[in-house]
Amino acid sequence: MQESLVRLTRQLSFLVEVDKLKQVLRQTSLIDGSRRENSAEHSWHIALMALVLAEHAGAVVNLHHVLVMLLVHDIVEVDAGDTFAFDIQANATKAEREQLAAARIFSLLPEEQGKLLRSAWDEFEAGVTAEARFANALDRLAGLLSNQHNDGGTWRRHHVSREAVLRRMEPIREGAPGLWPFVMQVVDEAAASGALGA
Amino acid sequence: MQESLVRLTRQLSFLVEVDKLKQVLRQTSLIDGSRRENSAEHSWHIALMALVLAEHAGAVVNLHHVLVMLLVHDIVEVDAGDTFAFDIQANATKAEREQLAAARIFSLLPEEQGKLLRSAWDEFEAGVTAEARFANALDRLAGLLSNQHNDGGTWRRHHVSREAVLRRMEPIREGAPGLWPFVMQVVDEAAASGALGA
Numbered sequence: 553m554q555e556s557l558v559r560l561t562r563q564l565s566f567l568v569e570v571d572k573l574k575q576v577l578r579q580t581s582l583i584d585g586s587r588r589e590n591s592a593e594h595s596w597h598i599a600l601m602a603l604v605l606a607e608h609a610g611a612v613v614n615l616h617h618v619l620v621m622l623l624v625h626d627i628v629e630v631d632a633g634d635t636f637a638f639d640i641q642a643n644a645t646k647a648e649r650e651q652l653a654a655a656r657i658f659s660l661l662p663e664e665q666g667k668l669l670r671s672a673w674d675e676f677e678a679g680v681t682a683e684a685r686f687a688n689a690l691d692r693l694a695g696l697l698s699n700q701h702n703d704g705g706t707w708r709r710h711h712v713s714r715e716a717v718l719r720r721m722e723p724i725r726e727g728a729p730g731l732w733p734f735v736m737q738v739v740d741e742a743a744a745s746g747a748l749g750a
Numbered sequence: 751m752q753e754s755l756v757r758l759t760r761q762l763s764f765l766v767e768v769d770k771l772k773q774v775l776r777q778t779s780l781i782d783g784s785r786r787e788n789s790a791e792h793s794w795h796i797a798l799m800a801l802v803l804a805e806h807a808g809a810v811v812n813l814h815h816v817l818v819m820l821l822v823h824d825i826v827e828v829d830a831g832d833t834f835a836f837d838i839q840a841n842a843t844k845a846e847r848e849q850l851a852a853a854r855i856f857s858l859l860p861e862e863q864g865k866l867l868r869s870a871w872d873e874f875e876a877g878v879t880a881e882a883r884f885a886n887a888l889d890r891l892a893g894l895l896s897n898q899h900n901d902g903g904t905w906r907r908h909h910v911s912r913e914a915v916l917r918r919m920e921p922i923r924e925g926a927p928g929l930w931p932f933v934m935q936v937v938d939e940a941a942a943s944g945a946l947g948a
Contacts, residue, residue: 556928560806560928560929560932563802563803564895564932566802567795567798567799567802567803567895568781568895568899570795570798571780571781571782571795572782573791573794574780574787574791574795575780575782575784582769582772582773583766583769584769584770584773586773589772590791592790592791592794592795593771593772593788593790593791593794595794596771596790596791596793596794596797596821597765597768597769597772597790599794599797599817599821600765600768600821600822601765603818603821603867604761604764604765604859604863604867605761605765608758615814616813616814616817619797619814619817619821620801623794623797623798623801623817624798661802665802669801669802697762697765697766701766730754730758731758734758734762
């Protein structure tokens with residue numbers, strides 16, 4: 553096979569494989585509560601959040617790089633599934649499962665492309681750069697918005713405490729400090745309504 | 751209300767509103783055929799296609815701008831619904847319905863942000879710039895990939911001819927010529943298998 557054709561075949565096999573992300577269900581629901589959302593449509597939504605909310609980031613960020621991270625941030629769930637934020641047992645094995653998944657899935661691509669997207673995923677996971685902090689903040693914001701519009705959603709269903717939610721939302725305070733007053737307002741309202749435990 | 755709070759409130763109301771795109775079903779199916787896909791997860795998938803397939807574009811493109819267009823390209827469907835490519839009647843009213851939708855939805859945002867994203871949507875629709883041509887090519891490619899993996903999918907179901915599909919795929923020849931041999935191969939295989947009419 554011609555080299556360029558080998559290359560395109562690998563690119564398409566990656567794109568076909570990650571189509572499965574459309575079937576990975578998260579714990580959170582659509583904002584209207586009609587069903588649980590999947591990780592592919594969630595990834596679209598937070599990429600759009602990045603475009604709209606960039607001014608609230610904690611530092612000047614390279615927005616394109618934020619988008620690249622957000623587009624790939626959940627791809628490993630094709631193998632590893634979505635791990636619920638407040639599930640302690642599942643989170644103990646999450647890193648290992650996701651590393652194996654990343655190794656397999658990104659290697660479907662031509663080598664240099666696989667490395668590039670893998671490094672974007674690694675950067676998101678490490679959460680150290682300004683771009684990764686902002687991207688992680690948006691990932692947390694998505695869950696908060698869903699729960700805000702679903703009478704507490706996963707918080708109420710899993711008896712999560714106000715303190716645990718604030719700990720979970722901490723990346724927003726760091727990565728998108730302009731959104732923090734809004735987060736506090738939502739959390740306080742949820743606590744007042746009984747959606748969050750003391 | 752403080753000006754910055756008014757601004758954030760408008761940004762969030764837009765993001766909450768477009769969550770509805772997760773419920774707009776396209777005619778095409780997931781690649782494994784298990785269900786129809788929605789326009790939000792489709793938007794994620796083609797944004798990822800842009801990252802992976804940029805080298806096949808017909809010109810050097812500003813990839814960030816391509817991503818912005820792809821993230822907003824279907825937003826109007828929140829009001830206007832998805833219009834099936836081969837439905838002549840529905841396509842007669844599509845432009846008008848989508849213009850009304852764009853006017854409403856983008857105006858939820860702070861004015862200058864609404865204008866910016868609206869202009870990205872307009873640019874995608876016009877399909878004139880190199881970025882818009884590449885973005886439109888990917889939009890067509892997504893449908894082709896789905897049908898390739900679903901025994902002809904919408905082509906077979908709606909008795910579409912080989913000629914009509916090639917006309918529909920024309921933006922790929924213009925916007926991503928590197929992908930054209932692959933398109934021809936898929937179309938020829940579909941025709942040979944009887945998925946496409948003569």
